[in-house]
Each structure stands twice: as structure tokens, then as C-alpha cells.
Amino acid sequence: MRRSKITLSSKEIPEKWYNIQADMPELPHPPLNPETQEPIRPEDLEDIFPGNLIEQEVSQERWIDIPEEVLEKLTSWRPTTLNRALGLEDYLDTPAKIYYKNEGMSPAGSHKPNTAIAQAYYNKAAGVKRLTTETGAGQWGSALSLGCAFFDLECKVYMVKISFEQKPYRRIMMNTWGADCIPSPSEETSFGKKILEEHPDTSGSLGIAIGEAIEDAASSADTKYSLGSVLNHVMLHQSIIGLETKKQLEKIGEKPDIIAGCIGGGSNFAGLAFPFVKDKLDGEDMKIISVESTACPSVTKGPFVFDYGDTAGTTPLLPMHSLGYDFVPPATHAGGLRYHGMAPLVSKLIEDGFVESKAYDQLQAYEAGIIWARTEGVIAAPETNHVLALAIEEAKKAAETGEEKTIVISWSGHGLLDLSGYEEFLKGNLDSSSMSEEELQESIKKLNDNLKP
């Protein structure tokens, strides 16, 4: 009797987040003030973040209580199921066991609500009335809209103009949850106006949208800004993914040989992987692999430097793998993997050799996504397809060597609002969208003068 799903009851949900900062042999450098090149102080962030989240950002406590109000909301879909990919294993005729943690079960369809709900709660608790954020493809904007609906906060989402026009369903989703979503650049901020004057026909960028959202938050006392990845407190909130997965693997007596997730800003990977990184630091033998897109190979090709978190160059300098804050990756359907940098905590673990990395191109990713959909049923987000490519490659290797590897991946979201990429792939209209080595070198060269952490 084969059963693919490993469940946890809602009483088994982890009640504390895991903070890897308590266990890293060496912590990342703190972010620097770009003008003084001195470490920023927590209070420098108070214009845009509430104090309780800044506290979490710098905390070195190993375990941090998840507030009851957050747990209650999370349990409407959490714990998510861990599934064994039996259909795929049969298809590949592999001795490898492939498990996937299904983060597509959330109302917004990805792991993003894990932190969106927590951030909305902490902002509400700090007396904030309104949150602003940016969104590209719309995953993060919709997750924050959901969080704000739950905690009765106003929400304003600056959505990159080209996505706003191409992805009306994501915008409608945000409106359904009561959020205001406008195309960026907009006439509603001075930064947006300036861009529109200079480039009236621009299709927008994540960097511009961040600029607008931060300006909006900084210029109003009861409004704060919310970020969906990269920062330490986001990785903290996502740790629930890996904590649940550990409980599920324990239930069935499994030990992972490979832990993997796709990386854009790093949060879904960190969420699954950090609790296992702890085991690895404690001596367990396993590979922990972050998987990125060849269109934006921040960690496989980018150096470890201090760089701006946003394209406009307004944030503190973060110690991270980067392709340069003004790097513009080729257009791909995996919008969530098109970030120039990488979460400092993930970057540091890669730099120090605890986490490996691999990159797959768009065609490899969609090929894996099609095989997955036809054998496992669920249709993955374009971003998620990148880690599916790794899982299939490793399972094929195992079929050759006969090794009974246990592979555990983060299935970060479903692709039901991103089906157009599947159509383009099936029609043969997609290319690999990889960066050429020349362009890459050109971009990386400019980083030579950056400060090194």
C-alpha cells in the first residue's frame, strides 16, 4: 500500500521559528551605511520597519516564539504536506526517494504568506496602519495583500508596470483581498514622477517599484514598508517550512541525503534548508543545494561583495553574492529568480562552504516541470521548476549508480497563474535565456571595486 502524503495535524505545527544566526560558525557582516561605510544601527531602519521586526532582524536567539495570532492564521493551510513523488520515481525508474514540501497549498499559492502574515501581524502590533511594498510577477504583492486582509491593515502594492499589464490575475487577486495595486512607475511618488518624466515609456523595474514603496512608507508616520525576501527576519519566518519537514521525515524514519530549493532572494530555500544546515553543522552528512537560474546566476557566477539591495541604490550595502545592483537579467518566466543579489545569510553559508549551488536554464526547468506535472499532477511555478530539474537529474544519477538517495525539495509554489510559460515551452517558442559569459563578465567586472565582506 503506497501512500504519497505525510501529514501533520494542526496541533503539530512548530510553535517557534528557528534562527540560524544562533548557530552559524561566523555571522555575515552587518549592512553598511553607503555614505559612512560604517555598520548601520537598528534605529537607522525605523523609518521603514517597525521596531519588533528590526529586533528580529538582528536577533541571535536560536528559537523565537511564533505569536498565537500568527499560528492561528497559518494553520488554515499549515502544516503543509510533505509528499513522496511516487509517480515521478516510477517514471524515472530510480531507487532515489524524492520528497517535496508543498508550499503551493497557501491561499496565495506559494511560501510567501509565511512571512507576509507574520509581518502584517508585527506591524499591526506596532500600531502601523498601512503597509507598502513592491511586486514583480505578483507572488509577493498578493501574499502581503492576504496578510493585510487578515490583520486589517491597508496595503499598497507598487507592481512593475509590464507585469501589471501582463498579469491581470495577480492584480485582481490583490484587489479581492482588498489591497490597492498600481503600476510602477506611478505619479504617486516623487521618485515615480521623476522616472516618468525622464522615461515616459518605461515598462518599470523592481528597483523602481522598491524606490516608490520605500518613499511612500518613509513619508508617512503610520505607514511602513515590507520586504518579501533577502532580509534575516524573512528567512526566520520561513524556517517553519524546514521545521515541519524535519518532523515529517522523523515520522517516517527518513534521513535526507540532499536538501534543495530554488533561490531568487533566497527565502524559500532558506526556509527549508536552515533547520537542516543546523544538522549539518552538528555533523550530519548531507548535501544542501541552492538552485538558481542561468539567467541570473548570482551565486554560481557573482562575487561576494557589499552591494545595494535595490536597483535604485538607496538601501544599506548588504554583504552578499551579487551580479551588481544595476544588473538586468534577460526576461524569463521565472520572475522570482531575477534578483541581482542573494540573502546575506544564504550568501554567507555558500561562501563558507555549507551550501552548494547549481544553475539550470529555462528550457531545463520547463522540461522538468512538464515531466513533473504529468507524473505528479501538481503544476509548479516557473521558479520551482528549477529545483525540479535538480531533483530529476539527481534521481537519474541514482538510477545509474543504484544508490538509494533521499532527496527533499521545497516545492515553493504552483504555476496556475503563470501558465503562459508552459504554453510557450510546449509550442517550442522558449530559449534558454542564459546570460552569455561575455555579458556576465562585463557586469561582474564592475564589482571589483566594491568593498569585500
Add this chain to the structure above:
Amino acid sequence: MRRSKITLSSKEIPEKWYNIQADMPELPHPPLNPETQEPIRPEDLEDIFPGNLIEQEVSQERWIDIPEEVLEKLTSWRPTTLNRALGLEDYLDTPAKIYYKNEGMSPAGSHKPNTAIAQAYYNKAAGVKRLTTETGAGQWGSALSLGCAFFDLECKVYMVKISFEQKPYRRIMMNTWGADCIPSPSEETSFGKKILEEHPDTSGSLGIAIGEAIEDAASSADTKYSLGSVLNHVMLHQSIIGLETKKQLEKIGEKPDIIAGCIGGGSNFAGLAFPFVKDKLDGEDMKIISVESTACPSVTKGPFVFDYGDTAGTTPLLPMHSLGYDFVPPATHAGGLRYHGMAPLVSKLIEDGFVESKAYDQLQAYEAGIIWARTEGVIAAPETNHVLALAIEEAKKAAETGEEKTIVISWSGHGLLDLSGYEEFLKGNLDSSSMSEEELQESIKKLNDNLKP
């Protein structure tokens, strides 16, 4: 500590379907041959259905084993969770407890795969190589595409032309699972060609698409036809919804006062309700309510007659509530509720007084859907919104009377591929889309001459 989710492990999945035909005080009449008006014989159906499913269609066994191969596939998302709608209850400040069975968790996003996977399995077991079907909005076509991917069958979906053009994402979903989906009427059947000659600009209809799918199946030895609702074996396969729900309610010591689901062809309602109808027949006190759209009020307004199952008038005559087989309901976003008739088993239970019915219009449904999304997170399908309207109405009544009612509904699917209706509603562009009493009487008058069961 409030937790909204009641889980069952995959080991707790029901291993038998419940067949209400074993317990009904009186069975519905068998379908009639339209020419002879004699009951059809099982072998009359063999051109389009495999023998094993025809056997289930007429079986009066109370419990029917779910094949292991079907269970294995179902457990990739089943048992689905039963959730308590705590956010909504708080918002309504009601003493009522509202539970919803989340059938949106399947890869296709609705309850439809419960029968699609079973039907694909039985056809495969009978040596069938290829299945045909029709689809309107696309829920059923995508579910069958998934079932066929799992059991390695070819799948051909005739999709109503207007939906084919308006809902590209549903078509891409089917293609992703490997199915062939074409607009109906098509040049690929003689029925389709005839329609195109007579009405070259037609936008198609479900009746035409059924006609094409049946012709395709009947004209090829290794091809059969598959239907997503109405028939007895479909109700049987969906009974897993109610069987799981009963286990979940037992776990928390709850007894339902109201059981409800929306009805188009009747299958998601039957799936939840039939196991509870048995309890009601055994003397338990509860209301069992089917909820339809005022745009297509088959059971609240339509008589109980023998009528064709399809708009083309080619199927056996089914004993059911109907608005007339050529009835064309107003356009609404709830495509799944636009069926002129109703499953004979559901019709008979309504006729005999075991099931009540109510109708809500499109505006009431979307208003409920918005309240639901903002308090519970998950965004429901337009069809599902109709039962949410009932749940909210009943919970408000309970708030007035102070009664602690326990309301259990089938949350039949998510609305992520049907968001345009939400946008139209939020913009104020929707009307109620109810049938006028005049038009209704006009249509029903024609049924006076129909045979009565």
C-alpha cells in the same frame, strides 16, 4: 489555542465509496430509451462507457472498494482538510460554527479529479486507449486530462468555443497534462461540421461539445466517453468527500445541523451530502441543502420529468429536475452551475423531501465570495460562492437567534483561474443574472408534455 484545520493522515483515507442507491427508500426510475420509452439496458451504453463503470452505474451495493491504484493517486492530495472558518465566524460575530471541506486542494483545483482519476483507471483497466469529453469553463476537461496523464491514456477535450477563446489558462493546463483540447464545434466530427455549416459564427455550447465527444467515442473501438457529473457512478466516486468529512467531524466530536453544497450537475453536493443523507434516513436531525444559481434554477423552479441529459437531445431520457434540455441560461461566471438538469439521484432525494434547495443570484454569490476571501484567505470558484452565500446567511440567522448551529459546506474549488468575475464584481459591472419569471415559465411550460417519473 484556536486551530482551524482538521486533518486526516493518508492512512485514514476511506477505502470504499458509499453508494446511496443501497439506502434510498425509493430508487429513481432507470433512464429511458427515447424511441421506445422503455428502460435502457446496461449493454445499450457499451458504445460509450466501459463495462466496469456501467456496472457501478446500476450497482445497489452499499460499499464499493476503491482500487488501490486510485487510492494511491488520490492520496497525493487527499484526505483534503476540513477547516473551521474562524476568521469568518469572528467577522460575523456568530455563535454558528462553519466548517468547509476544501476540495480546492487537488491539482486541478476542484473536486472533479475524484471521479476523473477513477474513470481513467477503470477505462484503462478495460483496455481503453483514449477518452473523449466536453468541457465548458474547463474544470472538468482539466480534471480528466490529469486522470489520463496518471493512467497513460490519450485524452481529447472538446471545449466550448467561447470558453476556449476566453479561458486560455484552462486549455494550457490540459496541454500541460498532455491532453488535446480543441474548440467546439470543430471540423473533426460530422456533428461539428454540420453545426459549422449551419452556424459558422456560433460560439458553441456544452450540448454541441457533448455531441462531438460522444460521436468521437462511439466511432472508435478503443475510445470511450467520460462524463464529469450527473451519472450515478460519478456521485459514487465523489462520496469520498462526505466520508472523509464524517471522520473529521467525529474526530472533533461535532454533529452537523446543516450540510450544504452548490449544485450544477450535482456531483460535489452529492459527494459531501450522500453519506449524511444516510444518517438522516437513519433518524438524525439535520438539514441538507443544495444551493443553485438563480440563473439556472433547475431544482427550485424546474419540474421533475424525464428529459435528455444533453442539449442536442441524443442521450437516454433521465428522470430529473429540469428546465428543458434546450434551455439556455443567462451568461454568468459560474459556468459549472449552468446545466439545465440535475443528477437523477439528487433530483429524487429532493423530490422525496430528504434534500432542500435554495437559489442565490450572482451578486449575492460574489458578495459572499469577497467576504470569504478577506476573512478566510482562500478565494473560491464562482460556483462555490453560491454555497458561501448560504453559509453566511445561516450564520447571520444564528447570530440573531443565538443558536449554536454547526454548518458544514463543500468548498468545491478555488477561483484562481476564474478571477475575472471578481474583477467585474469589484468594479460594479455585474448584474444578478437571474432568469425572469416570464422566461422561466415559458421554458417550463414546454415540459408539460414530458413523461413524469
